[in-house]
Amino acid sequence: MIEELQHRIEQLRAQMRPLEPDGGAREALGHGALSHALAYLDQVPDAPSNRPWGEVFAHRLDPEFPEEGRDPAAVLDYIATCVDRPGFATTSPRFMAYIPGGGLFHSALGDLLAAVSNKYSGFASASPGAVRLENATTAWLAGVIGYPEGAAGTLTSGGSLANLTAIVAARDARDSDGGGAVYTTRFAHHCVDKALHIAGRGRAPRRQIATDARYRMSVEALEEALERDRAEGIRPWLVVASAGTIDSGAVDPLADIAHLCRRHGVWLHVDGAYGGLFALCPEGRETLTGIELADSVALDPHKTLFLPYGTGAVLVRNGRHLLESFSASADYIRPLGESEVGPSPADLSPELTRHFRALRLWLPLQMAGVAAFRAAQAEKLSLARYFHARLQEMDGFDAGPPPDLSVVAFRFRPQSGDPDAFNERLLRHLVEEGRVMLSGTRIDGRFTLRCAILSFRTHLEHVDDALEALARGVARVQERA
Numbered sequence: 001m002i003e004e005l006q007h008r009i010e011q012l013r014a015q016m017r018p019l020e021p022d023g024g025a026r027e028a029l030g031h032g033a034l035s036h037a038l039a040y041l042d043q044v045p046d047a048p049s050n051r052p053w054g055e056v057f058a059h060r061l062d063p064e065f066p067e068e069g070r071d072p073a074a075v076l077d078y079i080a081t082c083v084d085r086p087g088f089a090t091t092s093p094r095f096m097a098y099i100p101g102g103g104l105f106h107s108a109l110g111d112l113l114a115a116v117s118n119k120y121s122g123f124a125s126a127s128p129g130a131v132r133l134e135n136a137t138t139a140w141l142a143g144v145i146g147y148p149e150g151a152a153g154t155l156t157s158g159g160s161l162a163n164l165t166a167i168v169a170a171r172d173a174r175d176s177d178g179g180g181a182v183y184t185t186r187f188a189h190h191c192v193d194k195a196l197h198i199a200g201r202g203r204a205p206r207r208q209i210a211t212d213a214r215y216r217m218s219v220e221a222l223e224e225a226l227e228r229d230r231a232e233g234i235r236p237w238l239v240v241a242s243a244g245t246i247d248s249g250a251v252d253p254l255a256d257i258a259h260l261c262r263r264h265g266v267w268l269h270v271d272g273a274y275g276g277l278f279a280l281c282p283e284g285r286e287t288l289t290g291i292e293l294a295d296s297v298a299l300d301p302h303k304t305l306f307l308p309y310g311t312g313a314v315l316v317r318n319g320r321h322l323l324e325s326f327s328a329s330a331d332y333i334r335p336l337g338e339s340e341v342g343p344s345p346a347d348l349s350p351e352l353t354r355h356f357r358a359l360r361l362w363l364p365l366q367m368a369g370v371a372a373f374r375a376a377q378a379e380k381l382s383l384a385r386y387f388h389a390r391l392q393e394m395d396g397f398d399a400g401p402p403p404d405l406s407v408v409a410f411r412f413r414p415q416s417g418d419p420d421a422f423n424e425r426l427l428r429h430l431v432e433e434g435r436v437m438l439s440g441t442r443i444d445g446r447f448t449l450r451c452a453i454l455s456f457r458t459h460l461e462h463v464d465d466a467l468e469a470l471a472r473g474v475a476r477v478q479e480r481a
Contacts, residue, residue, distance in 0.1 A: 018069050029072055036076045040084055041091075041105065044457070049095045049437035055086035088437060093457035094465055097439035099246070099274050099300075099407075102455035103308040106364035111308070113363075114356035121356040122346035132341035134358035140365075141299060142315050145272070145279045146292030152319025154349040155311065155357040159273030162298035162314035164195035165349060169296060169321040170238050170267040171199050180237020181205040181229050185217050185252070187245040189271055205234055214401040215409075215443070217241060217252040219260060226264050236266045243288055243297075244275020247441045247450070248400070249384075249407025251275060255290025262293075270294040273312065275405045277304035280370070281377040287404055296321075301361055305373060306456040311357055322348040376456050380406040383453045383463050390467050396474065406453045409443060412474055414481075420447040422477060429473045436462075436469040 021029060058081050090100050114130075121130035138153035156162045174180065182204050184192060196202050207229070210221040226236045239261050241252040254270060261268040270276065270291055276299045278284025279291060291297060295317050302311040316322050327347040346352050365373070384406040391399035391410055400410045414422045424447055427440045439450045451466060 048434035049092040050434045093462040094436045096451045097437040099303045100455045101302045102306045107307045107360040110359035110363035114359040123344045128341045135342035137358045153315035158312040159300045160191040162312040165314045166296035167195045169325045172325045173321045174267045175237040183207045183239045215250040219256045243272035248409040249405045251404040258293035268294045270297045273300040281374045408451045423447045425477045436466045
């Protein structure tokens with residue numbers, strides 16, 4: 001019996017050998033993957049910002065998942081042709097649709113190192129070094145937005161989980177029995193609705209607060225709604241303000257809203273997934289005055305710090321609220337001893353098993369330095385103002401309100417015909433041309449174009465490319481009319 005088991009185990013060990021490549025094989029695989037990555041980056045400056053989706057089927061693997069491993073070079077070729085090329089190129093300097101980040105190379109190296117060591121970053125006792133780095137990076141983020149000592153935070157997969165985490169903390173702190181009212185504008189990100197639903201507050205009384213001419217929350221309208229609810233016996237619970245809306249990049253008057261919330265005992269959450277981290281540069285900090293007064297803030301370093309997708313963060317001004325909402329334990333995961341590296345991320349977050357995300361943020365800050373990030377952010381804000389100013393000089397364009405941050409919402413005004421249909425055709429032309437990628441939205445029912453300048457690779461010449469592409473596009477759409 002024992003001998004048969006030993007023989008079977010040896011057979012299985014031989015069959016699984018491809019999972020444990022030796023030093024020479026690892027070196028060859030590593031060189032191949034690095035060469036692939038470098039070749040991809042080499043073509044980024046001139047490659048289209050969008051390619052036809054059908055290219056995903058340029059080659060087909062048969063079978064899709066083989067019993068025996070394929071030649072690594074062939075696999076990398078498939079990735080280059082069918083994964084890297086088709087669809088949006090968010091790494092392109094001319095990708096100005098949605099909210100691009102660009103994906104820092106330093107962060108890719110951080111992900112490689114984190115995946116190789118596979119450190120379990122949930123508990124300090126399991127990986128004190130990884131936990132120390134996460135606590136250090138979240139403390140640094142808290143300092144960027146001006147939070148005091150005693151704040152706490154955790155890294156998440158993105159803004160959706162960050163907003164959910166904050167709303168759960170707000171629920172437990174101020175609305176444990178339910179019934180509290182929620183106040184947002186019509187520009188609140190849809191992930192807020194999803195978070196309220198998941199947190200069991202999807203049917204909470206909702207108040208849509210009016211905005212001003214620049215699409216920012218009206219403090220007067222908010223005050224009226226709060227006072228009306230109190231007079232009618234409805235308890236105000238949560239105000240969700242924006243530090244950079246998706247549609248137009250508008251920043252609500254955070255300081256005035258914060259003072260109003262404190263007077264009424266309301267939890268203020270700021271969705272700063274797009275714009276909150278512009279507080280790192282002086283120009284952005286001035287626009288975001290008051291963010292430091294919020295009870296909680298959602299951030300996306302994979303946007304405003306240019307990291308790869310999958311890097312969000314939530315910060316709570318009084319860190320005790322995160323611990324009270326998410327700290328839990330079980331016999332099999334009790335700490336092995338006390339640690340001096342700070343709280344375990346698993347006690348501040350809904351996640352137990354978690355990727356060692358901190359390294360993809362910590363490493364570029366170490367290797368490039370904070371000043372480079374600050375300069376990059378200031379450049380993007382200046383580029384947005386430049387784009388807006390140039391649009392004002394171009395015949396037929398309504399440049400929209402001046403940008404608070406780095407998103408410009410604008411329209412072309414044709415001399416005849418349906419403006420919405422014209423702008424939709426203009427956007428479709430840009431997408432099909434593939435040189436510059438912009439996006440569109442609807443604001444108060446009107447189809448509006450968006451230019452979101454946030455890739456660290458986007459510079460003055462690329463914004464000029466976008467302006468030229470718009471001029472070409474208008475001429476082409478007019479020809480076809």
